[in-house]
Amino acid sequence: MDQLTQIVIGGLVQGIVFAIVALGMSLVYRVTGIINLAQGGFCVIAALGYYQLSQVLGWPPVAAFVAAAAGTTVFGLLIGAATFVPALSRLPNSSMLMLTAGLLTFLQGLTLVIWGSQPYAVAPFSGEQPITLAGVRFPSQGPWIVGVAAVVVLGTWYLLTRTASGKALLACAENPHAARLMGIDVSRLTLFSFGLTALIAALGGIAVAPIISLEFDTGGFFTNAGFIAVAIGGMSSLVGSVGGGLFLGVAEQLAAGYVSSLFSNALALALLLVTLLWRPQGLFMPRRTRRLDVREDVRVYRAIVRFRGVRAAAVGLVALAVLIALPYLVGEGGLLSSLVITGILFIGVLGLDVLMGYAGQVSLGQAAFLAIGGYTAAILATTYDFSPLVGTLAGMAVSLVCAIVLSLVTMRLRGAYLALATLSFGLLVDSLTVGLNITGGPSGLVGIPSFAIGPYSFDSDISMYYLVLGLIVVLVAALYGGMRSSFGRALQAIRTDQTAAAALGIDVPRYKMAAFAISALLGSLCGSLYAFDFHFLSPEMVSTPRSFEMIAMQVVGGEGMLVGGLVGSALITLLPTIFQPLAAYKTLAEGAILVLAFQYLPDGIVGTIARWLSAEETPKPATAQLAAKGQAP
Amino acid sequence: MTRVAALQGIGLSKTFGGLKAVNDVSFEVPAGSLTALIGPNGAGKTTLFNLITNLFPPDTGEVRYFGTSLSGKGPSEIAGLGLLRTFQTARVFPGMTALENVLVGAHRQVKSNAYAQMLWLGGARREEARLTEQADALLDLVGLSSFRDVAATSLPMGAQKLIEVCRAMMAKPRLLLLDEPAAGLNDAETAELAALLRAVRDSGITIMVVEHNMSLVMNVADQVVVLDLGSFIARGTPAEVQRDRRVIEAYLGLQHGAA
Numbered sequence: 001m002d003q004l005t006q007i008v009i010g011g012l013v014q015g016i017v018f019a020i021v022a023l024g025m026s027l028v029y030r031v032t033g034i035i036n037l038a039q040g041g042f043c044v045i046a047a048l049g050y051y052q053l054s055q056v057l058g059w060p061p062v063a064a065f066v067a068a069a070a071g072t073t074v075f076g077l078l079i080g081a082a083t084f085v086p087a088l089s090r091l092p093n094s095s096m097l098m099l100t101a102g103l104l105t106f107l108q109g110l111t112l113v114i115w116g117s118q119p120y121a122v123a124p125f126s127g128e129q130p131i132t133l134a135g136v137r138f139p140s141q142g143p144w145i146v147g148v149a150a151v152v153v154l155g156t157w158y159l160l161t162r163t164a165s166g167k168a169l170l171a172c173a174e175n176p177h178a179a180r181l182m183g184i185d186v187s188r189l190t191l192f193s194f195g196l197t198a199l200i201a202a203l204g205g206i207a208v209a210p211i212i213s214l215e216f217d218t219g220g221f222f223t224n225a226g227f228i229a230v231a232i233g234g235m236s237s238l239v240g241s242v243g244g245g246l247f248l249g250v251a252e253q254l255a256a257g258y259v260s261s262l263f264s265n266a267l268a269l270a271l272l273l274v275t276l277l278w279r280p281q282g283l284f285m286p287r288r289t290r291r292l293d294v295r296e297d298v299r300v301y302r303a304i305v306r307f308r309g310v311r312a313a314a315v316g317l318v319a320l321a322v323l324i325a326l327p328y329l330v331g332e333g334g335l336l337s338s339l340v341i342t343g344i345l346f347i348g349v350l351g352l353d354v355l356m357g358y359a360g361q362v363s364l365g366q367a368a369f370l371a372i373g374g375y376t377a378a379i380l381a382t383t384y385d386f387s388p389l390v391g392t393l394a395g396m397a398v399s400l401v402c403a404i405v406l407s408l409v410t411m412r413l414r415g416a417y418l419a420l421a422t423l424s425f426g427l428l429v430d431s432l433t434v435g436l437n438i439t440g441g442p443s444g445l446v447g448i449p450s451f452a453i454g455p456y457s458f459d460s461d462i463s464m465y466y467l468v469l470g471l472i473v474v475l476v477a478a479l480y481g482g483m484r485s486s487f488g489r490a491l492q493a494i495r496t497d498q499t500a501a502a503a504l505g506i507d508v509p510r511y512k513m514a515a516f517a518i519s520a521l522l523g524s525l526c527g528s529l530y531a532f533d534f535h536f537l538s539p540e541m542v543s544t545p546r547s548f549e550m551i552a553m554q555v556v557g558g559e560g561m562l563v564g565g566l567v568g569s570a571l572i573t574l575l576p577t578i579f580q581p582l583a584a585y586k587t588l589a590e591g592a593i594l595v596l597a598f599q600y601l602p603d604g605i606v607g608t609i610a611r612w613l614s615a616e617e618t619p620k621p622a623t624a625q626l627a628a629k630g631q632a633p
Numbered sequence: 634m635t636r637v638a639a640l641q642g643i644g645l646s647k648t649f650g651g652l653k654a655v656n657d658v659s660f661e662v663p664a665g666s667l668t669a670l671i672g673p674n675g676a677g678k679t680t681l682f683n684l685i686t687n688l689f690p691p692d693t694g695e696v697r698y699f700g701t702s703l704s705g706k707g708p709s710e711i712a713g714l715g716l717l718r719t720f721q722t723a724r725v726f727p728g729m730t731a732l733e734n735v736l737v738g739a740h741r742q743v744k745s746n747a748y749a750q751m752l753w754l755g756g757a758r759r760e761e762a763r764l765t766e767q768a769d770a771l772l773d774l775v776g777l778s779s780f781r782d783v784a785a786t787s788l789p790m791g792a793q794k795l796i797e798v799c800r801a802m803m804a805k806p807r808l809l810l811l812d813e814p815a816a817g818l819n820d821a822e823t824a825e826l827a828a829l830l831r832a833v834r835d836s837g838i839t840i841m842v843v844e845h846n847m848s849l850v851m852n853v854a855d856q857v858v859v860l861d862l863g864s865f866i867a868r869g870t871p872a873e874v875q876r877d878r879r880v881i882e883a884y885l886g887l888q889h890g891a892a
Contacts, residue, residue: 304728304784482751485761486736486743493726493737500724503686504804505712505741514747 005136007257008250013142013211015249016149020204021226022233022241023156024197029235030160031172031193032088035416037100038079040222041107042198043205046072047214048115050206051122061125069202076198077191079103085191087599094362097419098555099598101364101548104223106591111216113588124210141210148207152200157238159196169193220544224427228268231420232275265431269424276413276421305561305603307610315613323469327462334577336461337533342566342573343468344529349553349565350475351522356551357559358488359515360495362419365426366523367546372399372429373524374531374542375439378448381532383438388451392528396521403520407513414498426544433539444538451532464533475522476562483562491515492560552594558604567605637700639664639808639839640716645684645694647677654680655691656863662808662856664699667830667840669850669871672860673883678843679721681860682810686711686718698808713741715807719800719814721843723793725785731796732781735768738803764803771799775829791817798829808839815846827853851875859883 021039028036046068054064087099124141131138160166171179172186180186205222212218225248233244248268255264330336352366376398377391386394410421433439440446451458451467458464482488490511493501502508531537553572558564572593576586601608640662647655655677662668670678684691686708696703698716706714717738725734742764745757772778775795780788785796794814801809814830815823823846830853834840844850850857850871857874859867861883867874874880 304730306730306782478751481757482747485745485750485757486740486764487747487750489729489733489737490740492729492733496726496728497724499688499708500720500726501737502707502709503688503712503718503720504738504800505709505717506737507709 002136003257007253009136009138009142010257011250011253012246013139013145013249014253015229015246016145017204017208017222017245018225018229018249019242019245020149020152020200020207021222022230022245023152023238024200024204025226025230026235026237026241027156027169027193027200028197029230031169032096032190033093034088034096034100035227035230035235035420036084036194036197037097037223037227038103038107039197039201039226040219040224041104041111042072042076042201042219043208043222044111044214044216044219045075045107045205046202047122047205047209047218048111048120050209051120051214052115055123065206068206069199072202072205073195073199076201077195080191080194080198083595083599084194085187088190089187091598091602093415094356094360094419095555095598095602097362097416098548098551099595102552102591102594102598104219104591105545105548105552105587106595108216108219109585109588109591111219113585115216117216120214122209122214139211141207145207145211148203152203153238153242156200160238165189165192224423225268227420228272228424231272231417235416260435265435266428269428272424273409273421276417277409305558305607305611305614307561307614311613312610320473327465332461335574336465338574338577339570340461340464340468340533341530342569343465343472344526344533345550345553345573346472346566346569347468347475347529348523348526349550349557349569350472350479350562351519351526352550352554353559353562353565354479354483354491354522355515355519357554357561357564358483358495359491359512361512361515362415362422363516363519364419364423364544364547364551365429366519366550367542367544368426368429369399369403369520369523370527370530370546371433371539371542372402372527374527374537375433375445376524377528378445378531378537379438381449382445382447388449388528388532389453392451392525392532395528396524399520399524400517403516404513407516411509411512423544423547426547430539430543433542439539440537442539444536444541445531446536448531448535448537450535451529458532464529468529471525472566479518479562487511548594549590552590552597554604556593556597556601556604558607558610561604561606561610564604564606571605636664638662638697639666639699640685640841641697642681642685643695643697645681645696646692647680647684647689648692653863655684657694658860658863658865659694660858660865660868662839662841664839665834665837666855667834667842667853668856668858669854670841670843670858670860671845671847671850671874672866675862676860676883677863678860679812680863682718682812682843685810686716712804715741715805716810717801717804717806717808718810719794719797719812721812721816723790723797725788725793725796725800727784727786729785730782731772731777731785731788731792732765732768734785734796735771735799735803736764738800739764739768741804768799768803771802772796775799776825789817791819791822794818795826802833806838808841809833811840811842813843813845815844815849823849 021043024039025036028034049068049071050064053059053067054061059067083099083103087096091099125144126140129140131140131142160170168179168184169189171182171184172189229244229248230241232248233242234240248271251271252264252268255267326339327336330339348366348370352363355361355363373392373395376395377388380386380391380394381388406425410418413421434442451464458467490501490506493506494508494511498508527542530541534541549572553568554565555568556571557566557568572590575589597604603611638661642658642660645655645658646653658681670681672678683689685696687703687706688708698714701714703711726737743760745760749757769778769781772781775798777792777795780792785793788796794817798811798814815826818826827849830840830842842854854871857869857871858865859874859880866879866883867877869877
């Protein structure tokens with residue numbers, strides 16, 4: 001009984017931290033409708049800032065606390081003003097979600113550059129001795145955490161329900177257009193809420209730092225826990241955030257205490273999936289029905305780029321010729337093997353483009369299929385002596401089954417909820433690759449043979465290069481035909497208006513599943529080739545950060561064009577290779593590229609070029625033609 | 634001569650929370666006719682459309698389409714049977730041109746499957762060309778040819794509604810449900826729409842229209858069904874309905890008597 005109480009206490013303390021992060025996320029969500037994935041990053045920066053000030057520079061704890069919290073808030077305001085707020089009026093919701101993922105990556109990269117990758121231990125505020133109260137032991141930091149949480153919760157509650165600014169904040173979430181018409185400065189309030197959540201994150205991060213191991217990627221841990229908590233509890237509810245956080249904390253600690261920590265990860269994700277499916281509005285919120293006969297109000301849509309015809313074909317052929325000749329221009333060595341990786345990853349990005357760029361289904365778990373394909377093929381080839389080709393095909397079969405199940409399970413989910421469900425699937429696969437014995441655990445699998453078809457083994461970089469290039473040409477050609485005919489149009493219809501698509505006879509579930517299947521098959525192929533090329537496979541190569549990286553490749557290159565991802569993949573894969581000193585800054589650069597690409601290059605690099613080259617053919621807004629006709633719109 | 638009615642509504646009801654939006658409504662749409670569904674705002678006309686296409690299921694009652702019950706069928710299945718609808722606020726697909734929007738409507742007709750399309754086999758190519766010709770012809774019919782390659786959502790609302798109609802037409806419907814197709818059109822455009830509707834009906838397609846534009850309704854409808862506050866109140870030819878006292882009461886404040 002005593003052990004149970006200890007575990008529950010530990011769970012509650014954890015849970016309070018989750019609740020604080022969840023509260024910040026809920027606040028931004030209530031004002032903007034976006035889930036801010038960067039939340040956890042601010043926690044870590046504040047915590048490490050506090051460490052720097054109090055333990056390295058020797059400031060008194062109170063001063064360090066205030067300075068770190070204030071500094072992080074100011075930093076948050078600057079970032080929000082530069083990226084989040086201006087982008088909010090220009091980007092659709094799914095892109096905004098990815099923008100915050102880019103911000104998280106950027107913050108993690110910044111942390112990595114400043115503080116390196118080692119873990120840090122922050123001293124508790126009031127000494128190391130645990131407190132004993134009524135025979136139960138609390139960590140000494142416990143009361144501080146509870147105190148900070150109480151301030152945050154009460155402060156937020158007071159703000160939202162008792163002040164005029166609070167009501168204005170809520171109005172922004174309901175209907176930003178109407179709010180503006182009422183004289184509410186939506187941009188300023190959005191910035192205010194962004195800064196406020198940075199403050200909340202800072203307070204929570206500093207308060208909890210002494211009881212966790214603090215590393216540059218702990219931000220990801222906070223973000224994950226926070227959004228699971230807020231999704232379980234209810235995204236628009238104060239009570240929900242707190243309740244969800246506490247519930248999650250206790251559940252995880254119980255699972256970790258009585259079973260294993262691998263199980264506790266899996267349990268958290270299973271809870272999330274169950275909530276999303278059974279009660280998507282959260283455990284603490286009333287059900288909210290959506291009107292189907294009116295299109296969902298979305299702020300912004302992607303503009304159309306159409307680059308076809310003779311000119312496009314010419315450009316394509318030239319590009320292909322360059323790609324064929326490339327190994328001879330580049331010579332053997334590091335650059336060539338990086339090019340091979342570029343091509344292999346592009347195959348996975350291609351699948352993602354079909355799912356996200358065309359069908360509009362947000363997937364934050366593409367790397368899970370890389371893992372499934374890679375590990376299935378590698379295990380079959382090493383332990384069971386199957387040929388690499390059979391292993392690859394087996395991996396694709398397993399991925400296909402997983403994709404069908406995942407698609408069925410998430411069929412009713414849209415937008416942020418779908419993103420969360422795919423993310424939790426990805427995290428689940430992450431913990432399996434690390435926790436299971438058959439995958440070699442954290443150290444991975446070694447001695448993976450080269451890819452081979454029959455007797456021919458693709459040992460050299462050059463042979464792999466041409467294999468991958470051949471595959472890419474075949475895949476792009478096959479998909480191109482499908483995307484520009486009724487199959488592709490059906491996907492695009494589903495992307496923007498599922499109800500109207502169904503009203504025209506499109507079997508929406510079937511097409512969504514097809515898009516998921518294509519992305520899974522290509523992801524699996526990508527993962528298998530990656531393993532055979534590297535002769536080694538570890539969880540980090542195919543884990544969730546890779547999912548975000550692939551989305552970055554897709555966005556930077558250009559969504560919805562199939563070939564855009566190739567440029568994105570090249571940029572992100574080759575940049576650190578070409579500029580060796582940049583390697584340490586890789587994460588920082590990736591985050592910055594993702595954020596900047598979303599903001600200033602919504603069409604991506606290839607999209608912008610295609611738009612420029614097809615200037616006469618590009619669909620213009622109707623105003624020009626209507627003016628010519630003598631009519632006003 | 635008893636032909637199977639194109640559409641039969643039998644005792645349809647739907648309640649939202651405390652509001653009885655549709656209250657025991659029964660109606661019949663003869664095959665090959667143009668039926669107008671009218672009534673003041675809030676009468677439940679669009680809700681009735683939504684019940685017919687099973688966007689949400691009715692609390693009571695049944696819908697029969699050429700004799701077949703539509704209970705339990707999903708919206709895409711119903712569309713697959715040839716019952717197509719447009720929406721009150723035009724829902725053209727953003728991110729696609731006017732032509733591409735209309736081509737989506739052809740989904741029901743497309744014979745070649747995804748694999749043939751991916752390999753861009755001859756059959757798929759020819760079908761795409763044929764469908765593009767049809768789509769162009771429809772856009773020409775409504776006077777939107779010059780906007781074929783324009784982003785559909787950048788067009789004025791009236792044009793978007795016409796694109797929606799063309800899109801529904803591409804599916805070669807047997808029954809077409811149009812929700813306020815004349816909203817946003819000026820007098821000249823409304824006259825063109827009337828001609829279009831007559832042509833569509835004369836080609837054998839049954840039409841049911843929700844409309845507020847009374848002159849359009851009186852001009853083209855074979856039958857008018859009137860709802861008020863969720864209940865059926867009158868049915869008949871345009872002339873009969875215009876003189877019906879219950880209809881005049883429901884529309885108090887608008888036109889009285891002959892237009």
